[in-house]
Each structure stands twice: as structure tokens, then as C-alpha cells.
Amino acid sequence: MTGPNQDKSKGKPRKGGRPGAPGQGTHRPGGRHGPKAADGQRKGGPKTPDRADQATTGIPARKIAVDILNKVIGERRPLDEELRETGGHPEFFALEPRDRALVRAILGTALRRRGQIAAVLDRLLERPVPEKTGLVLDILHVAAAQILFMEIPDRAAVATAVAIADRDGRSRRYKGLINAVLRRMTAEREDLLAANAAPWRNVPVWLFAGWQKAYGEETALAIAAMHLHEPNLDLSVKNDPGGWAERLGGHVVAGNTVRLVRPGGRVEALEGYNEGAWWVQDAAAGLPARLLGDVADKSVADLCAAPGGKTAQLAARGARVTAVDISARRLERLSENLARLGLAAEVVSADLAGYTPDAPFDAILLDAPCSATGTIRRHPDVAWNRRPGDIAALAEQQFALLERAAGWLAPGGTLVYCTCSLEPGEGEDVITRFLAARPEFRISALTAEEVGIEGVVTPRGELRTLPVSLPLDPLASGGLDGFYAARLVRS
Structure with a gap:
């Protein structure tokens, strides 16, 4: 190539x-x-x-x-x-x-x-x-x-x-x-x-070469071009996305996400903010929580939960959420967001390496710490703050967290593992290694219909969004954060 x-x-x-x-x-x-x-x-x-x-x-x-x-x-x-x-x-x-x-x-x-x-x-x-x-x-x-x-x-x-x-x-x-x-x-x-x-x-040489290998040169070039555009403002709304899209002058892009084309002024000044009708969350970041399916009245762990967008999604759909994160400061922001939204969750400040729940969970969402290369559109410093060795080190941490979290899942329960990374080493490769080590788990394949976005489901049934996913005209109006997610079921 x-x-x-x-x-x-x-x-x-x-x-x-x-x-x-x-x-x-x-x-x-x-x-x-x-x-x-x-x-x-x-x-x-x-x-x-x-x-x-x-x-x-x-x-x-x-x-x-x-x-x-x-x-x-x-x-x-x-x-x-x-x-x-x-x-x-x-x-x-x-x-x-x-x-x-x-x-x-x-x-x-x-x-x-x-x-x-x-x-x-x-x-x-x-x-x-x-x-x-x-x-x-x-x-x-x-x-x-x-x-x-x-x-x-x-x-x-x-x-x-x-x-x-x-x-x-x-x-x-x-x-x-x-x-x-x-x-x-x-x-x-x-x-x-x-x-x-x-x-x-x-794009640093090593990072671009990895994208070429994973996605092909044409897609790698398109990703690099998309990073030059600031992303639009995506809002996850509690209900009536069509109505909120009309009121705010945006459009629905996936599920309950309303996209606004770079509105001027402060987000807090937009209609619906004070009444807690929505929260800011990229359309791709809103997908993993939806992959858990019907969570009403189920006990759900949101691991590495801050700043809380996924917690809000789960709580809004009736789950009994335990939100766990190592950062007490970031959990303060999560609690403030939940209060504004009129939602509730048990908030726990803990290192997952030392945390043990009181009882198994019906479902678990693990948004593992990662290189965050899928968020370069929003955080352009990420491209220059990462090093080649970071990916392997993070993958080891991710595997260890996934292994630990898997032990907290009730039999028959569902676990969604996700990262906001473009690197297969932090996504597909971690899941392949995990399935080989834990045969009691299997991938529950996703469908394009349940995801709601074309072209983001892999042949193995995982989620893989790229900055060039969701193409719109003009180009800068489209795009998503780069996310990987796999839905696992414990037999």
C-alpha cells in the first residue's frame, strides 16, 4: 500500500x-x-x-x-x-x-x-x-x-x-x-x-500508518481531512427528538440525537437547557448505552462513567444505575448534570481495580480508558499527545478492566465494552483476546436497524464508527466521533 x-x-x-x-x-x-x-x-x-x-x-x-x-x-x-x-x-x-x-x-x-x-x-x-x-x-x-x-x-x-x-x-x-x-x-x-x-x-506518521492498515488509504485520508472541521453540537434529548429538532433549528441524526450546526452563544442559553430536556453528547457516544436494549428496572453499572452522558441515557430509560468513576471531581460534574436533568443514579467514586459491587448487575456498560483518537475532531491535541507505545499499554489496562467487570455480571446478563478510539488494538483486538480467555461469553451481534446508522456494524456484529461515518452535505455537517463497541452476553 x-x-x-x-x-x-x-x-x-x-x-x-x-x-x-x-x-x-x-x-x-x-x-x-x-x-x-x-x-x-x-x-x-x-x-x-x-x-x-x-x-x-x-x-x-x-x-x-x-x-x-x-x-x-x-x-x-x-x-x-x-x-x-x-x-x-x-x-x-x-x-x-x-x-x-x-x-x-x-x-x-x-x-x-x-x-x-x-x-x-x-x-x-x-x-x-x-x-x-x-x-x-x-x-x-x-x-x-x-x-x-x-x-x-x-x-x-x-x-x-x-x-x-x-x-x-x-x-x-x-x-x-x-x-x-x-x-x-x-x-x-x-x-x-x-x-x-x-x-x-x-497526523503523526505512526498514527496515520495505523489508520491506513486498519481502514485503507482512502478512508485514512478522509479521516485526516474530517479532523480539520470542528464538529457540530449534538444533543441527546429525553423525548420527542423531532420536536426539539424543530424548536432548536437542528435535525435528528440517530435515535434521540439532535444535531445543531454550530450554534452561536453559550449552550446554557439554548431552549430546554434549564428544564433539563437534553444534554450534550456526540451521536456516536450515544450509541453504546442503547446497545444494552431494554434496561427498565434493571440494575446497570456504568463503569468509568464521568462526565455522565451514558449514565443519563440509562437513567432516562428507567434503569437503576450505579455510576462508578475514579475521579471524584468529574463525578461532581456528573451529579450536577443528573440534577439538572431530573435523573437519579447511585454515584460511586472508586478505582475499579479495588471496587467490588454488593451484588451482580443485570447489565454493565464499560467505557474503558483509551487513547481517545476517535475524538480528535473535538480534541485536536490528542493527535500530538499520544505515542506509539500508548496503545499497547492501554490495551493491557482495558483487558484487565474487562476481565474484572465480567465477574460482576449476572448469568444471562449483557455487557457492552466500548472505547472512543480508532485503534483496533483498543477495540476488536481486546474483544478477541477476551473471548479466547472467557468462553462463557459470546458476541451478541448488532444490526444496522437497531444502531440506526448505515455502515457502522462490522462483519462480526460490533460497532465501529469513524469520523467520516454519517456523511452529510455539506461534509462538515456530518461525521461522528470514532467509537468501538461490542455487546457481550454471558451464558
Whole structure:
């Protein structure tokens, strides 16, 4: 199988460093004939007024974006944690709402387009940036995201980048380099974009190769392209999805999921929020709980339950739910969501390795900890925060949790195992290993009719959704999180 061609850059390959830096994880193995690059048109993005004082007033927001990008890439910190009011970047919530939105937009763009940006920088840098240069690479990536892909005045992006470098002791000596590289970038923007437009650039080599092997090159390329689009807002509604779709201006995409096309403003301001009529949950994430079938008045364990979307689904359908999660903080959010929705569940903060229920459960839903590569559309940092060895390590943890949870299932009961990962090593392979070790379990094959989405049931009867599942027109209106699920029955 051939892959995208390897790019030839002017700069020498960077040795060591972080993923996505020039020379690291931006080229693909394969033949000389890669996928045809898209045109070099400048992409639309968040618009910022072209005001004269942008270069000076925009420094704090951009400096925070640089700091957070440094943490996300250099320390593998989840982006969501850095943007959280408690425990996140200490200055982020001190910004005006407009500037907070700018920081989010810059970071989203810088991470979604990280491979393309790194390839552009490879072409513009005559030699690799030395390792110990402070924030130089992060400053360049933040500025490049604005220059190449956002509707922000070039002079603001360049001037603030130089000013940020000047304020950092280790980066100061490179401000001339930063200025020269970014000015050349603005002058050659269209040619640089045309030469580096292929979406596969924005996926680390090892991750893209795994998708090629699992799904074929065409699908792998389509997944990479879909990751450039921010997902729409999906809501799981308690009842009357058609009515809520009409009221909110959305459409029903699967079961009780209503999809809204990127509504503006706060989610809390939407009709139905205060009365607890719905909760936010990707359409794919809403499928595993439905696979348990009729759970009315059954005892059901939701394991690794936070933030609680699946718990809410089960409780809304009449189950007696025990929601277990290791994180007490995340369970607080789960309890708050249940209270708003008018739903009830027993909430238990525990490590599953040491947890033992009082009695067997009629049904179990295990949403196992995973690499979360199926959520890159929502969390673009995931692509750059994972390493090849993570998958095997997580698979061992997942198998151990599945083995333990299986012992809590009553005879004749149903267990659904799921992960929000695109990697077969965390899905199909775990189930194959489990079935070989536990012959009293078998797969209860799913049908397209009960799932409600075409093309997501495997030949073995498992669920496998991809970011390119649920194709709609326009393309950005479709898509799903990548999920795997298997329904197991204990004889």
C-alpha cells in the first residue's frame, strides 16, 4: 500500500524535539506520488477586527496561547485542562470573553493544522531551531496559525510574535529570526499553502500508518481531512427528538440525537437547557448505552462513567444505575448534570481495580480508558499527545478492566465494552483476546436497524464508527466521533 509522498524541505531534519516540530512527524513514508494537494486558498476562520492597536492589545491573549501550546505539546497536558477555570492557565480566565475566544480559536487552529504549519516552517527555516530556545517554536506555530489559516491581520500576528519573543529571556535573541520567517511567510502564503495543503500532514506518521492498515488509504485520508472541521453540537434529548429538532433549528441524526450546526452563544442559553430536556453528547457516544436494549428496572453499572452522558441515557430509560468513576471531581460534574436533568443514579467514586459491587448487575456498560483518537475532531491535541507505545499499554489496562467487570455480571446478563478510539488494538483486538480467555461469553451481534446508522456494524456484529461515518452535505455537517463497541452476553 502506498502512502503520501515525503516532502523535501530546505531545513535539515530536526533531531529530537517535540512532535510536529519541523522535521518531526510531518512527512509520510511511501511512493513519490502522494495525494493531490488541495488549492492554496486561504481558509476562513474566526474574524478579528483590523484595528490599528491590534498589535499591542493582542499580546496577552497570544502570549497565553503560546504558553498553553507549550504545555500541551511539551508536557502532553490535555488542552481542556489548560482551558479550565480551576487548575488551568492562571491568566486565561482573566481575559475578556472576546480574547478568551481568540485564544481558543488560535489553539484549535494551531493544533488541527500542526503538521502543515511544521512543513511550512521546514521550508522557511534555513537550519533547525536549536533545542534550548525557550518558546521560539511555539511562538512561530501560534503566529503561523493566524497568518496561514485565520482572518487576522498579518501585521498583528507578526508584531505580537516578535513582542512575545522579546519578553522571554531565552527567546529574545531569536526575535529577528522570528520576524524574518513570519514576514516571508506572509509574502509567500499562497505558494506555501498550495505546497503543503494535504490533510495527512496533520497526523503523526505512526498514527496515520495505523489508520491506513486498519481502514485503507482512502478512508485514512478522509479521516485526516474530517479532523480539520470542528464538529457540530449534538444533543441527546429525553423525548420527542423531532420536536426539539424543530424548536432548536437542528435535525435528528440517530435515535434521540439532535444535531445543531454550530450554534452561536453559550449552550446554557439554548431552549430546554434549564428544564433539563437534553444534554450534550456526540451521536456516536450515544450509541453504546442503547446497545444494552431494554434496561427498565434493571440494575446497570456504568463503569468509568464521568462526565455522565451514558449514565443519563440509562437513567432516562428507567434503569437503576450505579455510576462508578475514579475521579471524584468529574463525578461532581456528573451529579450536577443528573440534577439538572431530573435523573437519579447511585454515584460511586472508586478505582475499579479495588471496587467490588454488593451484588451482580443485570447489565454493565464499560467505557474503558483509551487513547481517545476517535475524538480528535473535538480534541485536536490528542493527535500530538499520544505515542506509539500508548496503545499497547492501554490495551493491557482495558483487558484487565474487562476481565474484572465480567465477574460482576449476572448469568444471562449483557455487557457492552466500548472505547472512543480508532485503534483496533483498543477495540476488536481486546474483544478477541477476551473471548479466547472467557468462553462463557459470546458476541451478541448488532444490526444496522437497531444502531440506526448505515455502515457502522462490522462483519462480526460490533460497532465501529469513524469520523467520516454519517456523511452529510455539506461534509462538515456530518461525521461522528470514532467509537468501538461490542455487546457481550454471558451464558
